[in-house]
Amino acid sequence: MTDAVGAAARLQQLFEGRRLTPTQRRIAHCLVRQAADVPYLSSVELARLAGVSQPSVTRFAVALGFDGYPALRDRLRAVAPTGHGIVERSANPYQRAVQAEIDNLTHLASLLTDPEPVERAGRLLAASRPLPVLGLRASAAPARGFAYFAAKVHTDVRLLDEGGSLLADRIDTARRAGASALLCFALPRHPRELLDALAHARAAGLTVVTVADGTFAPVAAHSDLLLPAAVGTGLVFDTVSAPMLLGQVLLEAMCDALPEAQAPLEEFDARAAARGLFVD
Secondary structure (H helix, E strand, O other), rough: OHHHHHHHHHHHHHHOOOOOOOHHHHHHHHHHHHOOOOHHHOOOHHHHHHOOOOOHHHHHHHHOOOOHHHHHHHHHHHHOOOOOOOOOOOOHHHHHHHHHHHHHHHHHHHHHOOOOHHHHHHHHHHOOOEEEEEEEHHHHHHHHHHHHHOOOOOOEEEOOOOOHHHHHHHHHHHHHHHOOOEEEEEEEOHHHHHHHHHHHHHHOOEEEEEEEEOOOOOOHHOOOOEEEEOEEEEOOOOEEEHHHHHHHHHHHHHHHOOOOHHHHHHHHHHHHHHHHHOOO
């Protein structure tokens, strides 16, 4: 498992910083997610797995500086985990979905080997007063969860979980009130109005920190700092354990950047005890 995670991380470094088309980003995302298996696929098989055409795979390899797909495949094999073969999975689809989430969390742990991006994001969020937190449709739940806990230590958290014509107005209002950064949760499927909102936020002068399903997500072009966390796709609806956990890690980093964070937590605990708010 560790070898597979390391291979995915090395592949991601190969693609980062490249100007890729949406189709090429889709291929790159597929390679990262299936790092253990794709080095042994033909270009036709990879195209089928990524849902693109075979010529797109060839153009992708050339865009990365290789003579063609065979040369890219040789490079992929060099970073693949030792010993080819799909990891033996549990027998039923429910267990496979759980195992896939475990893999996503293991990959997230590997990415957090370098804590600097998360720590930098924590400082940006802590310094923004107010702090707008954006998440639409499927991304509303993790945004709402982050905003709920962040409000316990941050003086002004503004949840933006509804789209429509008022969304840009609410971003402008936060900016006029002094906001310097915006946190966005952007998980599949990505609404077009979310991209419009992020472009508007950056044009207004906000630094956009985004938790997304990968560095090749459509929101990458509209983010100043993108933190990837893969979603599971083995069930009818995506599973988002890794993005939810990354949100909690961001909360921790934000609290570390807020020297006054402990006092409101202690005050809340005292009030909750006095009111008998929670059952022992």
